[in-house]
Amino acid sequence: MLEKRIRLKHLLDKVTDPDTACRHIQNGTNVFISGFTAGYPKLIPQALVRRAKDGDRFKINLFAGASTGDAVDGILAEAGLIAWRRPYMSNRGMREKINRGEIRFKDDHLSRLSAQVRDGGLGKAHVAVVEAIAITEKGHLIPSMSVGNTPTYVQEAEKIIIEISSEPPELEGIHDIFIPEDPPYRMPIPIYRSGDRIGKPSIEMDPNKVVAILYSREEDSCAVFNEPGTVSQRIAEHILDFVAHEIRHDRMPPALPWQSGVGDVANAVLSGFIDNDFFQNIDIYSEVLQDAVLDLIDLGKVRAASGSAMTLSHKARNRFFNEIYRYRDKIVLRPVEISNSPEVVRRLGVIAINTAIEVDIYGQVNSTHVMGSQLMNGIGGSGDFIRNGALSFIVTPSTAKGGKISAIVPMVSHVDHSEHSVDVVVTEHGLVDTRPLTPRQVAEQVIKRCAHPNYRDLLWDYYQQAIRASGGHEPHILSEAFSFHERFMATGDMQVR
Amino acid sequence: MLEKRIRLKHLLDKVTDPDTACRHIQNGTNVFISGFTAGYPKLIPQALVRRAKDGDRFKINLFAGASTGDAVDGILAEAGLIAWRRPYMSNRGMREKINRGEIRFKDDHLSRLSAQVRDGGLGKAHVAVVEAIAITEKGHLIPSMSVGNTPTYVQEAEKIIIEISSEPPELEGIHDIFIPEDPPYRMPIPIYRSGDRIGKPSIEMDPNKVVAILYSREEDSCAVFNEPGTVSQRIAEHILDFVAHEIRHDRMPPALPWQSGVGDVANAVLSGFIDNDFFQNIDIYSEVLQDAVLDLIDLGKVRAASGSAMTLSHKARNRFFNEIYRYRDKIVLRPVEISNSPEVVRRLGVIAINTAIEVDIYGQVNSTHVMGSQLMNGIGGSGDFIRNGALSFIVTPSTAKGGKISAIVPMVSHVDHSEHSVDVVVTEHGLVDTRPLTPRQVAEQVIKRCAHPNYRDLLWDYYQQAIRASGGHEPHILSEAFSFHERFMATGDMQVR
Numbered sequence: 001m002l003e004k005r006i007r008l009k010h011l012l013d014k015v016t017d018p019d020t021a022c023r024h025i026q027n028g029t030n031v032f033i034s035g036f037t038a039g040y041p042k043l044i045p046q047a048l049v050r051r052a053k054d055g056d057r058f059k060i061n062l063f064a065g066a067s068t069g070d071a072v073d074g075i076l077a078e079a080g081l082i083a084w085r086r087p088y089m090s091n092r093g094m095r096e097k098i099n100r101g102e103i104r105f106k107d108d109h110l111s112r113l114s115a116q117v118r119d120g121g122l123g124k125a126h127v128a129v130v131e132a133i134a135i136t137e138k139g140h141l142i143p144s145m146s147v148g149n150t151p152t153y154v155q156e157a158e159k160i161i162i163e164i165s166s167e168p169p170e171l172e173g174i175h176d177i178f179i180p181e182d183p184p185y186r187m188p189i190p191i192y193r194s195g196d197r198i199g200k201p202s203i204e205m206d207p208n209k210v211v212a213i214l215y216s217r218e219e220d221s222c223a224v225f226n227e228p229g230t231v232s233q234r235i236a237e238h239i240l241d242f243v244a245h246e247i248r249h250d251r252m253p254p255a256l257p258w259q260s261g262v263g264d265v266a267n268a269v270l271s272g273f274i275d276n277d278f279f280q281n282i283d284i285y286s287e288v289l290q291d292a293v294l295d296l297i298d299l300g301k302v303r304a305a306s307g308s309a310m311t312l313s314h315k316a317r318n319r320f321f322n323e324i325y326r327y328r329d330k331i332v333l334r335p336v337e338i339s340n341s342p343e344v345v346r347r348l349g350v351i352a353i354n355t356a357i358e359v360d361i362y363g364q365v366n367s368t369h370v371m372g373s374q375l376m377n378g379i380g381g382s383g384d385f386i387r388n389g390a391l392s393f394i395v396t397p398s399t400a401k402g403g404k405i406s407a408i409v410p411m412v413s414h415v416d417h418s419e420h421s422v423d424v425v426v427t428e429h430g431l432v433d434t435r436p437l438t439p440r441q442v443a444e445q446v447i448k449r450c451a452h453p454n455y456r457d458l459l460w461d462y463y464q465q466a467i468r469a470s471g472g473h474e475p476h477i478l479s480e481a482f483s484f485h486e487r488f489m490a491t492g493d494m495q496v497r
Numbered sequence: 498m499l500e501k502r503i504r505l506k507h508l509l510d511k512v513t514d515p516d517t518a519c520r521h522i523q524n525g526t527n528v529f530i531s532g533f534t535a536g537y538p539k540l541i542p543q544a545l546v547r548r549a550k551d552g553d554r555f556k557i558n559l560f561a562g563a564s565t566g567d568a569v570d571g572i573l574a575e576a577g578l579i580a581w582r583r584p585y586m587s588n589r590g591m592r593e594k595i596n597r598g599e600i601r602f603k604d605d606h607l608s609r610l611s612a613q614v615r616d617g618g619l620g621k622a623h624v625a626v627v628e629a630i631a632i633t634e635k636g637h638l639i640p641s642m643s644v645g646n647t648p649t650y651v652q653e654a655e656k657i658i659i660e661i662s663s664e665p666p667e668l669e670g671i672h673d674i675f676i677p678e679d680p681p682y683r684m685p686i687p688i689y690r691s692g693d694r695i696g697k698p699s700i701e702m703d704p705n706k707v708v709a710i711l712y713s714r715e716e717d718s719c720a721v722f723n724e725p726g727t728v729s730q731r732i733a734e735h736i737l738d739f740v741a742h743e744i745r746h747d748r749m750p751p752a753l754p755w756q757s758g759v760g761d762v763a764n765a766v767l768s769g770f771i772d773n774d775f776f777q778n779i780d781i782y783s784e785v786l787q788d789a790v791l792d793l794i795d796l797g798k799v800r801a802a803s804g805s806a807m808t809l810s811h812k813a814r815n816r817f818f819n820e821i822y823r824y825r826d827k828i829v830l831r832p833v834e835i836s837n838s839p840e841v842v843r844r845l846g847v848i849a850i851n852t853a854i855e856v857d858i859y860g861q862v863n864s865t866h867v868m869g870s871q872l873m874n875g876i877g878g879s880g881d882f883i884r885n886g887a888l889s890f891i892v893t894p895s896t897a898k899g900g901k902i903s904a905i906v907p908m909v910s911h912v913d914h915s916e917h918s919v920d921v922v923v924t925e926h927g928l929v930d931t932r933p934l935t936p937r938q939v940a941e942q943v944i945k946r947c948a949h950p951n952y953r954d955l956l957w958d959y960y961q962q963a964i965r966a967s968g969g970h971e972p973h974i975l976s977e978a979f980s981f982h983e984r985f986m987a988t989g990d991m992q993v994r
Contacts, residue, residue, distance in 0.1 A: 185752075
């Protein structure tokens with residue numbers, strides 16, 4: 001098996017066991033790993049945890065593509081092995097330590113991180129630990145289910161540890177690896193269609209930097225998607241109806257590519273295309289490709305789907321692995337600095353759909369901090385797409401916690417995306433296109449159409465009081481702006497009882 | 498004179514007087530004007546005001562490139578003739594009416610407006626009113642001191658009114674007019690250096706749409722720059738020292754182009770290059786070019802300066818007009834969707850320097866709303882550059898109103914740019930590079946290095962209380978977050994007396 005996967009034969013000498021390999025990682029090592037919801041190394045994290053349990057005391061600085069789940073972020077955080085983590089995570093245990101200040105975390109726009117690594121802004125790339133399905137005759141890497149920042153990490157690393165995974169060799173050819181030049185003198189990123197391939201199917205690597213190769217039978221932990229519920233379905237319907245309406249009235253060209261964030265609602269939006277006859281030949285230029293993309297390919301509705309990673313449920317993963325040849329020509333996996341490139345996103349005119357924790361009456365968006373202070377996951381690629389897309393949707397169910405939290409609030413408790421970058425606000429109740437409206441008109445419409453009926457009067461009262469007390473272009477009463485949040489923190493319910 | 502300026506002879510038949518011309522503008526007309534701090538029409542606004550004074554009651558919807566000053570925004574707002582205004586203004590009288598809700602205003606990222614006009618999102622372009630220095634033999638327009646959105650307005654307008662201004666004919670050749678294709682199928686914008694010319698020196702126009710031509714002797718009202726004061730100079734020094742340090746330590750390439758916002762501080766930053774030996778062959782890829790650019794060209798320090806407009810003091814304007822030939826090869830004036838293009842800004846790796854009303858301890862930025870509600874000017878191009886630049890500085894004097902307002906606050910009262918997009922915070926007291934820091938580290942540094950000494954203890958107290966009361970990734974106490982603002986509104990001073 002390993003003989004087939006390691007095609008540059010002298011590298012077979014580097015095959016070793018995880019406990020030996022992980023000695024290259026010591027206290028203070030900057031560790032740059034593959035992984036972007038999938039495709040992360042599994043053996044080295046386990047070996048590090050074992051070493052810690054054996055009494056070795058050390059902390060590493062961990063950089064990935066994006067989130068890596070329990071198998072990396074979870075177990076390393078729990079073992080207390082992380083000093084720094086960037087650029088994104090979504091693990092509960094890690095989140096708690098970040099919020100207690102025990103793990104240092106900075107939340108980066110995903111499109112920027114590779115360039116920061118290349119310019120040295122994140123310190124030396126001591127060790128790269130990357131999952132691959134094969135090493136080519138030239139000693140280049142074939143990644144697994146994600147690309148993320150791996151090409152740059154491999155290029156910049158002093159030492160490289162490779163985990164050869166057992167995923168099907170037919171994945172070879174799905175990746176498109178292109179590291180852009182760095183400014184000031186560089187050519188455009190030559191992508192003109194979602195499916196354009198501009199690079200190589202493998203990651204260039206200096207084989208002399210490889211210090212260890214491991215053979216892994218571990219699998220990515222799979223995503224669990226809930227069947228689209230009524231709320232997600234309604235949100236998806238609002239979006240598709242709106243876009244179809246805009247196209248029919250000649251206010252949008254018909255073939256703009258779609259980006260949809262990560263999670264149930266994002267998956268539901270793409271699932272919405274399944275029974276929709278208006279949309280055919282769909283282009284997807286997104287970050288993470290989920291189950292719905294496979295469904296749409298099966299139906300012959302996708303022209304091309306570009307992303308940096310595939311996050312599939314167990315069932316979809318099996319389907320994909322059994323018939324990769326059917327999907328491979330439609331799917332392109334790219335480095336995240338390309339999948340999320342502001343240059344390309346703006347050029348293609350991406351329709352961006354991203355979720356929020358909360359949205360305020362003027363369309364300001366909180367994607368990251370619960371009650372203003374507690375980090376949820378991070379901004380991820382949402383800013384790359386929202387700010388530069390041709391049309392940006394922000395979607396959220398109108399309430400959370402069984403109705404005790406309104407996702408529409410007078411003022412969001414943290415802002416990640418400003419009203420200037422958000423075009424359309426959507427909940428299950430309705431949708432507001434903010435583009436032709438003043439902030440006051442936005443407030444009136446968002447309260448009437450997007451807020452949950454239980455909160456409309458409270459929001460309207462705030463807005464009317466703000467007009468009287470402050471006036472201005474965006475009337476606010478600063479002493480009352482967070483009254484919903486304060487009430488929730490005091491009573492566990494944003495509603496007045 | 499007019500014979501020389503109107504080189505397509507049959508258009509001479511269209512020469513008329515302002516009062517006749519302005520009859521093409523009626524109640525409800527969407528009027529799209531040239532102008533971006535300079536280069537706006539002067540005669541038609543005056544004629545509209547005269548008509549209103551004679552008893553005609555009407556309101557127009559006014560779209561420009563950016564701000565147009567008293568001669569347009571001021572007199573039209575005062576006369577009550579504006580229903581809608583987009584995308585940016587900086588006029589006191591207009592601002593007051595916007596804040597009272599008497600003029601409808603939406604604050605747009607400047608790079609996006611032309612595309613919205615082309616896709617019909619702003620309604621029909623009934624009448625374009627544009628200043629030009631000449632009409633070519635083919636019937637194309639040579640703009641004056643700005644380009645802004647004029648190429649698209651002229652392309653989309655049903656009727657065109659032209660004000661031929663008396664500015665020197667030698668301006669011809671300074672403009673570079675390129676309307677990008679619209680998505681989804683388009684090629685890159687082919688700019689690889691600040692000075693690249695990719696279009697034509699004139700704006701294409703269908704001469705059959707011209708309904709009136711006026712001859713104007715009115716001049717743009719000139720900018721008044723204050724001699725850089727100590728505060729502006731210190732801010733400039735901090736920025737140039739930092740960038741030089743980064744370049745010397747190989748953390749930045751040496752030739753990234755510079756963008757500097759509008760106003761005294763922005764002008765001071767560029768003036769800082771004058772006595773600085775480290776920086777030579779400077780590329781400027783900015784929005785508005787001010788006096789300092791001419792000084793730097795005189796010193797042979799500028800390789801190329803790109804912008805969408807020139808805003809010069811009276812003195813600099815005379816110098817420029819007397820020797821245009823010396824400056825013309827160094828300066829390129831482009832449509833604002835090109836000068837501010839996220840695609841180009843990201844590709845070139847622009848160093849972006851923009852001013853703020855206030856910044857909070859975590860680096861969130863308020864560029865638009867005083868005390869959360871009252872519009873100041875608008876976001877302008879700051880989001881185009883901050884979000885996509887290679888290195889983004891936010892600059893502000895540490896205090897305003899004689900020390901009664903701290904520009905560093907616990908939480909900004911409105912967010913236009915999130916901490917994820919802002920790299921370096923600068924006041925006259927110092928500078929914090931937020932890129933390698935967690936939010937808590939940013940707070941500590943911003944309080945110590947950027948805040949005015951009179952406010953450091955107050956900010957530190959808030960921050961320490963927030964850690965104790967809320968914890969989290971960005972500790973905040975929502976009930977106290979606006980305490981500085983509330984104190985100012987109650988007592989006229991953010992300090993505790």
